[in-house]
Amino acid sequence: MAKQVPARRLEGIDKNPWLEFVKLANENEAVNLGQGFPDFAPPKFATEAFQQAVSGDVMLNQYTRAFGHPPLVKILAKFFGKLLEQDLDPQKNVLVTVGAYGALFYAFQALVDEGDEVILIEPYFDCYEPMTKMAGGCPVFVPLRPASTYKGQLMSSGDWQLDPDELASKFTPRTKAIVINSPNNPLGKVFSRAELEIVANLCRKHDVLCISDEVYQWLVYDGKKHISIATLPGMWERTLTIGSAGKAFSVTGWKVGWTLGPDHLLKHLRTVHQNSLYHCPTQGQEAVFSNFERELKLFGQPDSYFVQLPEATQKSRDHMIESLLTVGMRPVIPQGTYFLIADISTFKEKMPDLPGSEGEAYDSRFIKWMIKNKGLVAIPVSAFYSSEQKKHFDHYIRFCYVKSDSTIKAMDDKLQQWKTELNG
Numbered sequence: 192m193a194k195q196v197p198a199r200r201l202e203g204i205d206k207n208p209w210l211e212f213v214k215l216a217n218e219n220e221a222v223n224l225g226q227g228f229p230d231f232a233p234p235k236f237a238t239e240a241f242q243q244a245v246s247g248d249v250m251l252n253q254y255t256r257a258f259g260h261p262p263l264v265k266i267l268a269k270f271f272g273k274l275l276e277q278d279l280d281p282q283k284n285v286l287v288t289v290g291a292y293g294a295l296f297y298a299f300q301a302l303v304d305e306g307d308e309v310i311l312i313e314p315y316f317d318c319y320e321p322m323t324k325m326a327g328g329c330p331v332f333v334p335l336r337p338a339s340t341y342k343g344q345l346m347s348s349g350d351w352q353l354d355p356d357e358l359a360s361k362f363t364p365r366t367k368a369i370v371i372n373s374p375n376n377p378l379g380k381v382f383s384r385a386e387l388e389i390v391a392n393l394c395r396k397h398d399v400l401c402i403s404d405e406v407y408q409w410l411v412y413d414g415k416k417h418i419s420i421a422t423l424p425g426m427w428e429r430t431l432t433i434g435s436a437g438k439a440f441s442v443t444g445w446k447v448g449w450t451l452g453p454d455h456l457l458k459h460l461r462t463v464h465q466n467s468l469y470h471c472p473t474q475g476q477e478a479v480f481s482n483f484e485r486e487l488k489l490f491g492q493p494d495s496y497f498v499q500l501p502e503a504t505q506k507s508r509d510h511m512i513e514s515l516l517t518v519g520m521r522p523v524i525p526q527g528t529y530f531l532i533a534d535i536s537t538f539k540e541k542m543p544d545l546p547g548s549e550g551e552a553y554d555s556r557f558i559k560w561m562i563k564n565k566g567l568v569a570i571p572v573s574a575f576y577s578s579e580q581k582k583h584f585d586h587y588i589r590f591c592y593v594k595s596d597s598t599i600k601a602m603d604d605k606l607q608q609w610k611t612e613l614n615g
């Protein structure tokens with residue numbers, strides 16, 4: 192074939208870290224603490240709502256409104272209107288998408304032009320970089336820097352901070368948008384109001400849009416509060432707030448997501464939607480509507496899933512932290528999300544030459560070794576960094592702790608066995 196086959200926009204974005212590690216996990220029957228999904232049953236009310244949506248009104252088998260199932264957009268407007276302190280119009284300020292991934296894709300496609308710069312905060316959920324590039328944009332990276340080095344005490348994800356001057360230096364006349372992900376995957380950082388204000392000031396000063404990925408907003412621990420950047424002065428007008436029913440109700444396979452924002456931004460995402468997918472599956476939307484109806488009634492009460500899920504997940508987080516410490520890994524205590532990152536420097540010092548392909552980051556080689564020899568799967572943190580920064584952060588690996596008690600126990604058993612081998 193003489194003609195170039197793949198479109199040029201795909202150049203350099205064909206690698207995907209997940210595929211390789213998921214395959215390795217399956218081949219080795221290891222305890223999978225890699226990918227971010229719960230391996231326990233979703234709440235009964237959620238599965239019952241889905242069953243009802245499938246077996247109830249026959250019209251739920253047909254297309255629904257293109258920009259979101261009417262009952263769902265209505266309840267999302269009501270629910271999030273309170274949280275975002277806005278009077279949301281279900282028709283204009285809410286768009287339902289195929290997962291938060293869908294919302295992110297639309298945001299980049301609708302807002303980013305050839306040559307536009309998009310600021311990404313490292314470490315970042317890995318799809319932001321290829322999505323920026325596919326839209327023709329140019330990612331500009333700024334790192335969260337660990338504020339202190341290990342002095343006998345575990346670090347918190349809150350100790351990883353932006354340097355305000357460094358962040359300011361990244362804003363140029365070509366900056367179109369910044370992506371904020373709080374709570375952040377993979378670090379588990381929950382941005383404080385003061386940190387968000389620094390970002391918001393820069394957005395206002397340079398007339399920059401904000402894509403705020405808040406899929407883990409319910410998963411915050413130790414009394415920490417999630418703050419939506421759209422609630423800061425002057426930010427609603429320039430912010431898209433993205434959420435996921437998958438993460439909210441432990442149903443990642445349903446792939447129902449949404450974006451909330453001012454009509455003057457959302458109308459462009461609707462243009463992408465109407466010229467690509469046009470509809471999202473109806474029954475999942477109906478089930479998510481029922482779930483939110485329930486959560487609205489129970490908001491803040493002990494029976495609310497948004498209260499119960501973080502309580503249960505925090506226990507698994509604490510269990511995992513204790514277990515990882517026994518073999519000499521140093522977890523960074525996450526303030527939120529499904530994830531924590533653990534420092535594996537002591538292993539890097541003891542076994543610097545683990546096998547791997549040429550140029551492969553140490554964390555990736557370490558995980559392959561760990562899967563084969565210790566039966567545990569994690570994800571290399573270098574996968575969440577730009578190519579320039581990867582080498583500076585290859586001594587961390589990411590674990591997912593939104594897992595059943597039996598998976599957490601299986602992890603514990605493997606780590607106890609590992610500890611015995613270390614002492615033996």
Ligand SMILES: Cc1ncc(COP(=O)(O)O)c(C=O)c1O
Nearest residue numbers: 290291292316376406435437448
């Ligand atoms: C930060 C972040 N944003 C978005 C998503 C995608 O969410 P969804 O499964 O709803 O597409 C994920 C999934 O892992 C995520 O971690």
